Amino acid sequence: xxxxxxxxxxxxxxxxxxxxxxxxxxxxxxxxxxxxxxxxxxxxxxxxxxxxxxxxxxxxxxxxxxxxxxxxxxxxxxxxxxxxxxxxxxxxxxxxxxxxxxxxxxxxxxxxxxxxxxxxxxxxxxxxxxxxxxxxxxxxxxxxxxxxxxx
Numbered sequence: 849x850x851x852x853x854x855x856x857x858x859x860x861x862x863x864x865x866x867x868x869x870x871x872x873x874x875x876x877x878x879x880x881x882x883x884x885x886x887x888x889x890x891x892x893x894x895x896x897x898x899x900x901x902x903x904x905x906x907x908x909x910x911x912x913x914x915x916x917x918x919x920x921x922x923x924x925x926x927x928x929x930x931x932x933x934x935x936x937x938x939x940x941x942x943x944x945x946x947x948x949x950x951x952x953x954x955x956x957x958x959x960x961x962x963x964x965x966x967x968x969x970x971x972x973x974x975x976x977x978x979x980x981x982x983x984x985x986x987x988x989x990x991x992x993x994x995x996x997x998x999x
């Protein structure tokens with residue numbers, strides 16, 4: 849069985865490209881998740897405490913990443929590990945390991961995400977319903993149901 853579940857933050861905005869296929873264009877989103885390691889740091893303090901995992905999302909998942917994900921967003925990603933290799937321009941063989949995303953979900957509220965990134969966001973801001981901060985947000989116009997980040 850090849851199944852991966854990760855929770856981490858995006859290190860930068862997703863890199864989204866479109867390839868042409870027989871059925872039209874296909875979105876391919878690449879991003880890196882910084883995933884904290886479990887356990888305590890040793891007294892040295894200079895050890896890496898996170899792993900940086902390359903992820904790739906295709907199709908609707910890639911389009912979702914382009915619209916809604918940005919640097920600092922905390923995500924839960926499920927998928928599978930895929931390895932590959934290619935020869936670079938210098939003739940050296942390069943080995944790759946990626947997580948092919950099958951599902952991606954927000955792991956925190958938008959407000960928490962914005963406080964983590966210092967309030968910088970390239971997304972449109974939704975306003976609370978009824979003027980009171982009751983935790984409910986209006987869904988911005990132009991968002992169709994199949995692209996909402998919840999079931």
